[in-house]
Amino acid sequence: xxxxKWIVCCFVLLMAVGGAMAAAPKKPIDVPxxxxxxxxxxxDHIKYNDGGNEIQLVLDKYTGTGFQSxxxxxxxxxxxxxxxxxxxxxxxxxxxxxxxxNSEHDEIDFEFLGNRTGQPYIxxxxxxxxxxGDREQRIYLWFDPTKEYHTYSVLWNMYQIALISSIFSLGxxxxxxxxxxxxxxxxxxxxxxxxxxxxxxxxxxxxxxxDDWATRGGLEKTxxxxxxxxASYKGFHIDGCEASVNANYCATxxxxxxxxxxxxxxxxxxxxxxxxxxxxxTIYNYCTDRVRYPTIPPECRRDRDLF
Ligand SMILES: *[C@@H]1O[C@H](CO)[C@@H](O)[C@H](O)[C@H]1NC(C)=O
Numbered sequence: 001x002x003x004x005k006w007i008v009c010c011f012v013l014l015m016a017v018g019g020a021m022a023a024a025p026k027k028p029i030d031v032p033x034x035x036x037x038x039x040x041x042x043x044d045h046i047k048y049n050d051g052g053n054e055i056q057l058v059l060d061k062y063t064g065t066g067f068q069s070x071x072x073x074x075x076x077x078x079x080x081x082x083x084x085x086x087x088x089x090x091x092x093x094x095x096x097x098x099x100x101x102n103s104e105h106d107e108i109d110f111e112f113l114g115n116r117t118g119q120p121y122i123x124x125x126x127x128x129x130x131x132x133g134d135r136e137q138r139i140y141l142w143f144d145p146t147k148e149y150h151t152y153s154v155l156w157n158m159y160q161i162a163l164i165s166s167i168f169s170l171g172x173x174x175x176x177x178x179x180x181x182x183x184x185x186x187x188x189x190x191x192x193x194x195x196x197x198x199x200x201x202x203x204x205x206x207x208x209x210x211d212d213w214a215t216r217g218g219l220e221k222t223x224x225x226x227x228x229x230x231a232s233y234k235g236f237h238i239d240g241c242e243a244s245v246n247a248n249y250c251a252t253x254x255x256x257x258x259x260x261x262x263x264x265x266x267x268x269x270x271x272x273x274x275x276x277x278x279x280x281x282t283i284y285n286y287c288t289d290r291v292r293y294p295t296i297p298p299e300c301r302r303d304r305d306l307f
Contacts, residue, residue: 024164024177024179025077025079025153025179025258026239027177028079028153028235028237030053030081030235030237031236032051032052033052033055033233035236036069036071036203036238037067037068039067040065040067041063041066042063042064042065042066043065045057045058045059045060045064046058046065053234055067055232055233057094057206057207057231057233058207058229059085059207059209059227059228059230060224060227061224064208064209065206066204066205066208067204067205067206068203069202069203071238071240072100072101072243072244072247073200073201073202073203073238073240073241073242073243074198074200074201074240074249075157075158075250075256075259076156076238076239076241076258077153077155077239077240078098078156078237078239078240079151079153079154080096080151080152080205080233080234080236080237081149081233081235082112082145082152083146083147083149083232084114084145084146084231085207086146086230087117087146088116088117088223089115090119090211090220090222091209091222091223092114092207092208092209093113093114093209093210093214094111094205094207095111095206095208096109096152096203096204097111097203098154098201098203099128099204100196100199100200100201101199101202101245102199103131104131105130105131105199106128106129106130106201107126107128107133107201108125108126108127108128108156108161108196108201109124109126109127110123110124110125110163111123111125112124112145113210113215114214114229115215116215116220120141121140121145122139122283123138123139123140123141123145123182124136124137124138125139125163125183127161129193129194129195130194134292135286135297136284137183137284137286137287138283138284140281142280142281148167149232149234150166150167151165152165155258155263156240157258157259157263157264158187158195158197159186159263160185160186160264160265160266161185162183162184162185162266163182164180164181164182165179165180166178166179179270179273180274180276180277181266181270181274181277182274183274184303185299186299186302188298191299191302192298193298193299198248198249200244200245200247200250207229207231287300
């Protein structure tokens with residue numbers, strides 16, 4: 001058996017075992033950028049390496065850049081391997097998000113706020129439903145996101161939206177998958193909270209200058225002498241129910257792997273890890289901001305022990 005086959009074989013075995021105890025989303029399948037995505041703006045600020053299997057977004061004092069998925073999706077599993085801008089990245093923001101097009105739009109955001117050399121990045125997440133956002137959570141990361149590729153993914157079904165950070169690494173003769181849920185937005189329809197279910201979303205990513213707010217609330221400005229700033233991407237995985245932009249349901253709803261019981265909620269192990277992120281790495285959580293929200297937002301009441 002070639003070593004590659006051996007890895008695949010081990011991986012399948014591992015997934016079979018792992019699948020029984022912890023329902024981690026299926027392993028993303030890496031494809032070239034052009035399979036699922038197109039540039040959105042500043043096309044000359046995107047660099048293609050390795051036949052488009054890796055791309056780099058470049059920010060300089062003239063412009064940032066971004067890209068988007070060709071298709072729109074209702075539910076699924078989406079992920080990207082990203083290596084953030086290294087060195088002095090203060091003032092820059094690298095974003096990966098899903099968004100629908102309408103005025104009462106739904107959106108799921110990962111925003112990575114850069115920092116001065118050696119100072120920690122912040123990961124800000126937000127969820128908009130029916131046009132309503134203001135659900136920011138901010139955390140420090142337990143790893144340096146500029147050193148190597150990490151995988152950021154969204155699992156979206158009728159029951160929950162889970163934002164997950166993972167690292168895939170090859171040990172001696174085994175493949176390690178380390179999935180850490182960093183945020184879960186449950187369907188709290190019964191509490192009167194809108195949940196994204198009837199508007200397809202596209203995926204977007206961009207790198208831009210946000211030194212009016214990003215680093216230490218805007219105190220640290222982008223040092224243009226350090227430009228160009230470069231974020232690298234691989235993976236480009238999409239496994240979703242593709243729908244036309246104006247569709248309001250997915251043709252195969254309820255028949256895809258992400259709808260199965262195992263993916264409808266986190267298991268104990270995943271909750272433990274989420275709680276670990278909450279207690280050790282949280283900088284800000286709208287759920288606990290009693291100045292801004294004197295009454296606890298309904299969706300925060302569901303898993304109270306997490307907040
Ligand atoms: C940048 O570093 C400073 C100092 O350690 C820290 O207060 C801040 O939270 C860090 N991150 C951002 C994005 O401002």
